[in-house]
Amino acid sequence: MLEALGLDAASETVYRSMLAHPGLGVAALAERLNLSEQQVRAGLDRLAELALLRPSRERPGQVQAVHPELGLAALVRRQQSDLLRRQQEVLASQDALTELIAAHRAATRTHPDTAMRQLIGLDAVQSRLEALAQQATTECLSIMPGGAQSAETLDGCRELDRHALQRGVAIKTLYQDSVRNDTATRAYARWLTACGGQVRTQPLLPVRMVLVDRQTALIPLCPDDSSLGALNVTVPSIVAALVALFRHIWDTATPLDGPQPTGDPLTGQERRLLLLLADGLTDEAAANRLAVSLRTVRRMTAHLMATLDAQSRFEAGSKATKRGWI
Incomplete structure (x- = not known):
């Protein structure tokens, strides 16, 4: 006592x-x-x-x-x-x-150019992300291409996301369809959704980016290697364009824990694969863009050709176009 x-x-x-x-x-x-x-x-x-x-x-x-x-x-x-x-x-x-x-x-x-400031290395990027998460007042929009996220990365996001959601910040995150088979990402999506956030997926996503309060954007210095650092952008016209891009992708994306859209013989991922192959991408390049394995791309290609009764990829693309599938 x-x-x-x-x-x-x-x-x-x-x-x-x-x-x-x-x-x-x-x-x-x-x-x-x-x-x-x-x-x-x-x-x-x-x-x-x-x-x-x-x-x-x-x-x-x-x-x-x-x-x-x-x-x-x-x-x-x-x-x-x-x-x-x-x-x-x-x-x-x-x-x-x-x-x-x-x-x-x-x-x-x-700084001579604060409207577009370089953040060199992962530590600088992480520090900036933490600061933005604490300063956010309305929304945080993220595009995360490249497949499943590591459990460590997702766990590191939880505390920042929790505090932001408690302050009423809207959190929306886009992943690629390939994460649907990843246990850690699906667990994070369920947790975030339960807390009031939203997670959707698309077969193909553009460059990684984080958009905060429609005022600040973080995009990689090198699209193929985010570990090199990021560009912190506050130019209103650029940020507005990136927000518009996000919303366009978001409106056609599918909730990660929701059912896949029905009424179409092709999944979104298969449709994107047909478009990539029609553009002349190799199986390896298509796999990289879709964030799936080379084996998965080849399996999907074989399934598409069988579905379309096509003898070649060119014929498969032609038949899919005629049927209005792409």
Whole structure:
């Protein structure tokens, strides 16, 4: 009960017993409290440290408990003083943090091209993503091509996403259809949806991007290697164009945990594959664009040719076009 004042349970028990039964020695206290003499002596040492004991005038060489109205009141005042000091330290830290943030922002504003700023390396990108997630007020839109995300990446997103959703930020994420067979991504999608976010998929996606509050966009410096860093863009016309692109893709995408669209003999992924092959892409290039394995592309191609009763890829594309499938 008095731990906040620095008394552990044993010390408090010894103190209460000494108040109720003045004059008891170590052995008597130990017997009454069912404690060892070592525990009683440790309790007495602690009480002495807290100035809750004083020498007895009636019994030379012995001590007695200080009245709680005096002793404990002094401890409360000491705690209040410590609390005030800690509060002052926190306020000083907050002032230092405010000054540091202001200095950082001033340094950023002096960058020769703040409207399009390069972030070199994954650490710089991660720091910027964390800052944007904390600053977001309305929406965060993401396009994540390249197939299934690692469990570590998804777990790293959860805390940022949770705080943003609690502030009322709308979170919408686009993945490729190939993630539908990935357990970690589907688990993340279910969690995000349960928290109020949304996840959809498309067979084919453009470059990776994150769009925050229709004011800031992060896109890779190199579309084929996001580990090199990103470009932080705040040019209104560019951000607006990227948001429009996202919404166009989103409107035709399918909820990850929802049913696939019906009424068409081709899946969205198969339709995209036909278009890629019609553009002359090799199986390897098509697999890379769809974020699936080469084996999957070849299996899908064989299925398409059988469905269309075609002897060649050219004939398959021609028949699919005539039927209005692509």
